[in-house]
Amino acid sequence: MSLFKSINKRYNWLVKVSFDRKTGFYRYKRFGHNVYIRQPRHYLKERDLLWTCENLFYKHYLPAEGDVVIDLGAGYGEESTYIAENTSGVKYIGVEAQPVIYECLANTYRDLGENFIASPYVITDAETVKFVSHYSYASVGEIPEGYIDVPTIKWSDFLKKYNIEKIDLLKMNIEGAEKEIVSSINDFSIVKRFAVSCHDFRANNNEGEWYRTKDIVVKALEDNGYKIKTFSYGINWADDWIYAER
Numbered sequence: 346m347s348l349f350k351s352i353n354k355r356y357n358w359l360v361k362v363s364f365d366r367k368t369g370f371y372r373y374k375r376f377g378h379n380v381y382i383r384q385p386r387h388y389l390k391e392r393d394l395l396w397t398c399e400n401l402f403y404k405h406y407l408p409a410e411g412d413v414v415i416d417l418g419a420g421y422g423e424e425s426t427y428i429a430e431n432t433s434g435v436k437y438i439g440v441e442a443q444p445v446i447y448e449c450l451a452n453t454y455r456d457l458g459e460n461f462i463a464s465p466y467v468i469t470d471a472e473t474v475k476f477v478s479h480y481s482y483a484s485v486g487e488i489p490e491g492y493i494d495v496p497t498i499k500w501s502d503f504l505k506k507y508n509i510e511k512i513d514l515l516k517m518n519i520e521g522a523e524k525e526i527v528s529s530i531n532d533f534s535i536v537k538r539f540a541v542s543c544h545d546f547r548a549n550n551n552e553g554e555w556y557r558t559k560d561i562v563v564k565a566l567e568d569n570g571y572k573i574k575t576f577s578y579g580i581n582w583a584d585d586w587i588y589a590e591r
Contacts, residue, residue: 410434
């Protein structure tokens with residue numbers, strides 16, 4: 346990392362990130378809304394957020410009024426502030442199972458309003474899932490055995506809990522578990538579009554074959570009538586995203 350980039354990062358942490366005594370988390374403003382984060386170094390520059398939203402997450406479809414968006418692996422909720430800034434009347438359910446990140450997300454959504462709902466579940470048929478603190482989001486697959494119990498829910502029960510009858514966009518970035526989600530959906534008719542982060546780049550980085558998901562996800566969606574669009578930016582993690590619509 347260059348000296349300039351290092352200085353710039355520390356400038357952002359000091360000037361743009363503040364400690365919120367009420368919640369015990371740090372926060373910064375994005376599009377006029379608070380984004381709560383675990384520590385200052387998780388600050389995300391606006392230009393980086395705009396690039397991913399405009400070139401990956403919402404490149405092919407920007408949710409509109411009356412839409413329902415399910416965001417699996419919603420993180421701190423930065424992408425949700427983009428939706429709040431650029432459209433209105435969207436029901437946005439952000440799912441984040443890592444307990445500390447979920448609490449930050451819930452605080453971010455509290456600022457965004459009642460249309461933004463934070464959900465703390467791992468969507469799975471398994472009765473028990475355990476996470477590891479220092480792995481943050483990457484708490485699935487070929488990693489050390491977890492020790493933090495997190496709540497689980499089956500896909501069908503998740504739909505019932507949140508009264509979901511249609512999904513205009515199902516976005517997911519869940520560190521390899523995307524292949525399990527697409528295999529657990531028994532009724533694709535309610536899902537109009539997918540934006541999915543596959544994780545072959547992690548398998549290619551020798552992090553484990555668990556993360557090799559792209560072919561599995563693409564086949565499952567094509568078998569259910571979706572047309573696939575891929576990305577080609579020459580950036581391994583970005584090029585592993587796919588968009589699907591029918």
